[in-house]
Amino acid sequence: MxxxxxxxxxxxxxxxxxxxxxxxxxxxxxxxxxxxxxxxxxxxxxxxxxxxxxxxxxxxxxxxxxxxxxxxxxxxxxxxxxAQTSPLSDAGRALAELVRGDLHSHSDWSDGTTRIPLMVDAAVSLGREYLALTDHSPHLTVAHGLTAERLTEQLDVVAGLDEATDGLRLLSGIEVDILDDGALDQTPELLDRLDVVVASIHSHLRADRRTMTERMLGAITDRHTSILGHCTGRLVEGSRGTRPPSEFDAERVFAACAENGVAVEINARPERQDPPDELIAVALAAGCFFSIDSDAHAPGQLGLLDYGIERAAQNQVPAERIITTWPVEQLLEWVRSNR
CATH class of the missing domain: 1.10.150 (DNA polymerase; domain 1)
Incomplete structure (x- = not known):
């Protein structure tokens, strides 16, 4: 070997x-x-x-x-x-056969651990048809978020790797911070150039329910937002300890997602399990689409996608409402149509 x-x-x-x-x-x-x-x-x-x-x-x-x-x-x-085990039940395995891609991943350009090519190689080995690179935006300095200049540079790198990689589309993207006023932490001109925009809150997670709701609605109604990332911000286990979920008006937030063509992320990280099951039910009732994403910060973490797939299966999320089961051209057309 x-x-x-x-x-x-x-x-x-x-x-x-x-x-x-x-x-x-x-x-x-x-x-x-x-x-x-x-x-x-x-x-x-x-x-x-x-x-x-x-x-x-x-x-x-x-x-x-x-x-x-x-x-x-x-x-x-x-x-x-x-010793390898799988979290997938029969229903989870059936759904896993339909999942084509992953729209939330990080590299060492922000707080990931490895170079972009290693993330691409891992995605190929897992049989993914597409992967979005979504490094952090500049406000998140603790995660070495990308300035406009660095993101512009990264776009050229992503384009080159996409062209050179057989069997996988590497999509350009960002996990953009939702600022306190609901604005997105990157210029509209750069966001227009990206295939996928995941909007997430990383700061002031304990703000009151009304403040959090208005903040999230600001991002959801921004035409650039494709996916609402790990919406409660909770941590249920892991080395970072635990953190309670943020409080917000889930009915208003998910109704806005459905109206504005913003998918609700089912974050596959075991330490997040976000949204909780009860909020997945609210999003389902609101008519939302979903994106099952690994939020991987290292190549092996791309394999954690199965945990999100299993949660979607257990919560009976229909495959046709999961955008990561769609062919890449259908996905990109959906993103464009909602801008």
């Missing part, structure tokens, strides 16, 4: 299992280190001791490399493969 492939797959599987980031990065750094050498050169370095002394290669990654060079599937990788 190719050593670089083995190291990257281990990193991917650890991310999907939500392992601590330092463990993931050990394998990804090792993959980057050995990826510059041919198999023959790597074998020589492993044999003469230079590999063991190489910065970024530790005991665990060295063992993976040696077993790969012997032609074996490394023990560490085989254990991760054998």
């Amino acid at each position: 190719d050593a670089t492939d083995a190291l990257n797959e281990i990193a991917f599987r650890l991310e999907r299992d939500r392992a601590p980031q330092f463990k993931v990065q050990a394998f990804r750094r090792a993959a980057d280190t050995v990826g510059v050498w041919s198999p023959a050169e790597l074998r020589v370095r492993a044999g003469d001791g230079r590999l063991k002394a190489t910065k970024g290669i530790g005991a665990s990654t060295l063992e993976v490399i040696r077993q790969s060079l012997d032609g074996d599937v490394p023990d560490r990788l085989q254990k991760l493969r054998d």
Whole structure:
């Protein structure tokens, strides 16, 4: 087995299992280190001791490399493969067969952990037909949000990767902050250039119900907004602790989503599970469309999409009302028609 492939797959599987980031990065750094050498050169370095002394290669990654060079599937990788589980029920598996894409992901341009090509490769390996890159907007400085200049630069990178990638459309996008007054945190001219705009609230989440409602309505009625991201902002588990959901008038907010052609995101991250089940029911009754998204900040986290798919299935969301089941041209036409 190719050593670089083995190291990257281990990193991917650890991310999907939500392992601590330092463990993931050990394998990804090792993959980057050995990826510059041919198999023959790597074998020589492993044999003469230079590999063991190489910065970024530790005991665990060295063992993976040696077993790969012997032609074996490394023990560490085989254990991760054998331990793989799925959250999908029969209904979830049926829906998963229909899901084509993912419209919310991040790279190291903002607060993701890896370069865009690694996110693209992971999406291809998972069989996605399209992936939207939606790095953060400038107001979210803690996440290294993209200024207008950096987003403009990224658009050229995305276009180049989209053209060079077979079997997957890489869509341009942004997770744009909803500011306190309901405005979107990027220029209208740049938002016009994007395929997908996910609008989310990341600050002042404990504002009162009326304030939050008006703030969300401001973003929903902006013609650029395609998707309302993780609408309650809650956290139910995970390393960041827990956080209660924001309070807002769900009937008004979801009615506005239905009227303005804004999909409600079913955020697949297990620590979010957002919206809660009772709000999915309100959005269904309002006639909303939905977007099941991974909100991935690392390649392996793209695999967390199954958690959102299962929640949609359990809440009996019809597949035809999930925009990520649509072919990419239908999706893009829907976005354009709502602008």
